[in-house]
Amino acid sequence: MNHKLSRRIFIIGLLLAIVVALLGGIFLKDWVVWVAVGLFAVNLIQQAAFDKCPHCGEWFSFRAPEPDFCPKCGKKLDE
Numbered sequence: 001m002n003h004k005l006s007r008r009i010f011i012i013g014l015l016l017a018i019v020v021a022l023l024g025g026i027f028l029k030d031w032v033v034w035v036a037v038g039l040f041a042v043n044l045i046q047q048a049a050f051d052k053c054p055h056c057g058e059w060f061s062f063r064a065p066e067p068d069f070c071p072k073c074g075k076k077l078d079e
């Protein structure tokens, strides 16, 4: 898995977790909200594990926009 795929999965997973949490809130099902929390947690772990520089291993914060060049080692990231 590369960092771009990881970032895409992170965004999709985040939206999915929000939708599931809202559904749980609407239908007053606590377990559905916990599923959303679980999705969110797995997604955070996924992002922490894979959204990083393939050259030097520098981790990219999900709060920052996806970089084209590694801020640490300066190498291009899209290969």
Ligand SMILES: [Zn+2]
Pocket (backbone or CB within 6 Å): 053, 054, 055, 056, 057, 058, 070, 071, 072, 073, 074, 075
């Ligand atoms: Zn790097």
